[in-house]
Amino acid sequence: MNHDAYDDDYIRSILNGVKSIAMVGASPVNVRPSYFAFKYLAQRGYDMIPVNPGHVGKALMGKPFVASLADIDRPIDMIDIFRNSSHIMPVVEEALRLSPPPKVIWMQLGARDDAAAEKAEAAGLKVVMNRCPKIEYGRLSSEISWMGVNSRTLSSKRAPVPTQGMRLSLNRTSFGGGQTAASDRAAKNRTETT
Amino acid sequence: MTDRVPGFSTLAVHAGAQPDPTTGARATPIYQTTSFVFNDADHAASLFGLQAFGNIYTRIGNPTNAVLEERVAALEGGTAALAVASGHAAQLVVLQQLMRPGDEIIAARKLYGGSINQFTHAFKAFGWNVAWADPDDIASFERAVTPHTKAIFIESIANPSGSITDIEAIAAVARKAGVPLIVDNTLASPYLIKPIDHGADIVVHSLTKFLGGHGNSLGGIIVDAGTFDWAKDNKYPVLSEPRPEYHGIKLQETFGNFAFAIACRVLGLRDLGPALSPFNAFMILTGIETLPLRMQKHCDNAKAVAEFLSGHAKVSAVNYAGLPGDKYNNLQRKYAPKGAGAVFTFSLKGGYEAGVNLVSNLKLFSHLANVGDTRSLVIHPASTTHSQLDDDAKVKSGAAPDVVRLSIGIEDKEDLFADLDQALNA
Numbered sequence: 001m002n003h004d005a006y007d008d009d010y011i012r013s014i015l016n017g018v019k020s021i022a023m024v025g026a027s028p029v030n031v032r033p034s035y036f037a038f039k040y041l042a043q044r045g046y047d048m049i050p051v052n053p054g055h056v057g058k059a060l061m062g063k064p065f066v067a068s069l070a071d072i073d074r075p076i077d078m079i080d081i082f083r084n085s086s087h088i089m090p091v092v093e094e095a096l097r098l099s100p101p102p103k104v105i106w107m108q109l110g111a112r113d114d115a116a117a118e119k120a121e122a123a124g125l126k127v128v129m130n131r132c133p134k135i136e137y138g139r140l141s142s143e144i145s146w147m148g149v150n151s152r153t154l155s156s157k158r159a160p161v162p163t164q165g166m167r168l169s170l171n172r173t174s175f176g177g178g179q180t181a182a183s184d185r186a187a188k189n190r191t192e193t194t
Numbered sequence: 195m196t197d198r199v200p201g202f203s204t205l206a207v208h209a210g211a212q213p214d215p216t217t218g219a220r221a222t223p224i225y226q227t228t229s230f231v232f233n234d235a236d237h238a239a240s241l242f243g244l245q246a247f248g249n250i251y252t253r254i255g256n257p258t259n260a261v262l263e264e265r266v267a268a269l270e271g272g273t274a275a276l277a278v279a280s281g282h283a284a285q286l287v288v289l290q291q292l293m294r295p296g297d298e299i300i301a302a303r304k305l306y307g308g309s310i311n312q313f314t315h316a317f318k319a320f321g322w323n324v325a326w327a328d329p330d331d332i333a334s335f336e337r338a339v340t341p342h343t344k345a346i347f348i349e350s351i352a353n354p355s356g357s358i359t360d361i362e363a364i365a366a367v368a369r370k371a372g373v374p375l376i377v378d379n380t381l382a383s384p385y386l387i388k389p390i391d392h393g394a395d396i397v398v399h400s401l402t403k404f405l406g407g408h409g410n411s412l413g414g415i416i417v418d419a420g421t422f423d424w425a426k427d428n429k430y431p432v433l434s435e436p437r438p439e440y441h442g443i444k445l446q447e448t449f450g451n452f453a454f455a456i457a458c459r460v461l462g463l464r465d466l467g468p469a470l471s472p473f474n475a476f477m478i479l480t481g482i483e484t485l486p487l488r489m490q491k492h493c494d495n496a497k498a499v500a501e502f503l504s505g506h507a508k509v510s511a512v513n514y515a516g517l518p519g520d521k522y523n524n525l526q527r528k529y530a531p532k533g534a535g536a537v538f539t540f541s542l543k544g545g546y547e548a549g550v551n552l553v554s555n556l557k558l559f560s561h562l563a564n565v566g567d568t569r570s571l572v573i574h575p576a577s578t579t580h581s582q583l584d585d586d587a588k589v590k591s592g593a594a595p596d597v598v599r600l601s602i603g604i605e606d607k608e609d610l611f612a613d614l615d616q617a618l619n620a
């Protein structure tokens with residue numbers, strides 16, 4: 001699996017397939033990227049569970065924080081890890097001990113741990129690294145186009161008017177294989193030199 | 195579903211545009227409104243806090259402008275773009291994100307005269323210092339690098355000379371210096387040159403020229419290549435440090451490879467205010483749909499006119515990179531193999547006087563200060579756009595007293611030959 005660039009179909013199948021997402025490192029502070037992503041994904045209809053031992057007793061958008069993945073009372077499809085690269089491995093190991101295990105491990109923008117990815121993939125999980133699920137969802141649905149972002153998708157169909165809780169269609173025609181070549185190349189060079 | 199890469203012409207027509215959500219309108223509607231209603235208080239707060247995608251107020255973003263932004267981002271191969279009121283506004287907004295008083299920018303000496311003025315005088319007043327370098331001498335860029343350097347700025351095809359810049363060589367200097375390379379791609383348009391493929395980190399345009407293409411609307415755009423790591427040396431605190439305007443958000447951390455475009459929007463456009471009218475965005479979008487067709491015709495006509503002038507008795511020299519033997523012909527074949535653009539200069543045996551006479555005797559060419567119109571245009575830079583420069587600077591920027599600049603339109607080329615011939619012989 002090439003983790004320098006992902007085909008849109010790969011990201012699309014994940015975002016279309018999962019229903020429940022546990023966010024490890026979710027923050028109740030409303031300027032943190034994890035808060036943005038949590039709120040956005042909840043508004044797009046995902047069953048979100050905030051995981052952060054420092055905030056147990058509080059809630060994020062009405063969802064109570066849990067201290068660890070083991071404390072979640074229902075099966076989870078995807079674990080979205082909002083931690084630095086150096087804190088990924090223990091989360092992945094904990095995820096693999098769950099029964100049933102999740103289907104997807106997703107690491108936030110800026111986070112990448114190839115060894116942890118290999119471990120998860122060996123256990124049959126799908127892995128995404130160094131991406132934001134909010135940005136990817138917004139891109140594939142073209143909702144992010146409001147911000148002048150190149151969604152790298154085309155459609156001749158009428159766009160829906162998004163409303164609260166609505167899942168958007170991600171099935172637009174992709175171009176560029178879901179990559180912005182120059183940007184992905186630069187990111188790859190960066191990981192190789194650090 | 196297989197991912198296939200549509201061609202340039204398909205993107206020029208489709209990228210960013212889909213039928214209107216409420217009416218099904220197929221052409222992009224002109225959302226001629228200042229403001230957009232919020233669904234509820236939480237939605238409003240989310241939008242203002244940059245947590246949600248959506249529209250607030252046209253100074254910050256507008257759905258018509260967003261289509262233009264995505265289209266140009268797609269054509270240039272960038273991650274995102276921001277449309278603004280003019281090419282000059284694009285330059286201002288870009289540098290506002292990068293520069294603080296006392297910082298320096300290295301700029302190619304061969305720039306549009308208005309950009310030379312903007313950098314020399316307006317930016318100087320902000321405490322942004324410019325170091326000029328010669329695009330024909332790459333080492334002059336290296337020599338200009340100091341610890342205060344924050345960016346390098348060049349034109350892909352320079353106005354007015356039509357010379358081609360070795361983008362990759364200068365990109366290498368920028369990379370070594372750890373600063374972004376900004377390329378003004380106005381004269382080439384992405385149809386001829388895609389600077390991001392050659393190492394540019396930011397592309398700017400005056401949309402007023404070939405992208406709009408019809409000489410009817412001013413506009414500018416900033417394209418983020420998504421290639422630069424703003425957090426690396428902490429040299430660009432606007433992108434890497436918490437923003438007090440947004441309760442401590444860090445832009446690169448939050449927006450990843452399109453953080454620069456977001457900074458230009460939510461700090462630059464929001465606070466400086468040079469918003470593009472949605473009506474202009476619509477006109478420019480319509481122009482872009484035919485960019486590949488027009489640009490090829492512009493280039494083919496320009497080459498024919500350059501050849502015609504080369505053989506004319508009243509002409510002492512023609513500087514068109516598309517001519518074999520031109521100083522820039524090798525660079526043109528590398529960077530712009532489809533054509534050398536529509537703007538070039540030639541020199542008259544009769545000097546300054548002859549230049550002034552030529553522009554007044556032409557009947558089809560319009561004497562005005564613009565390029566990239568469907569119509570053929572002419573100007574005598576030494577007495578107009580570059581008149582504020584001293585003689586030495588005029589020569590160095592390609593605007594010597596005997597030089598005339600043409601911007602060749604998409605008319606029938608025989609009519610252009612005839613008009614030039616009668617005016618040269620008048």
Ligand SMILES: Cc1ncc(COP(=O)(O)O)c(C=O)c1O
Pocket residue numbers: 279280281282283306308309349353378380381399400401402403412413414564565
């Ligand atoms: C190469 C170049 N850059 C920038 C500009 C400035 O653009 P605007 O007039 O849209 O501000 C021009 C205008 O002539 C230009 O030719």
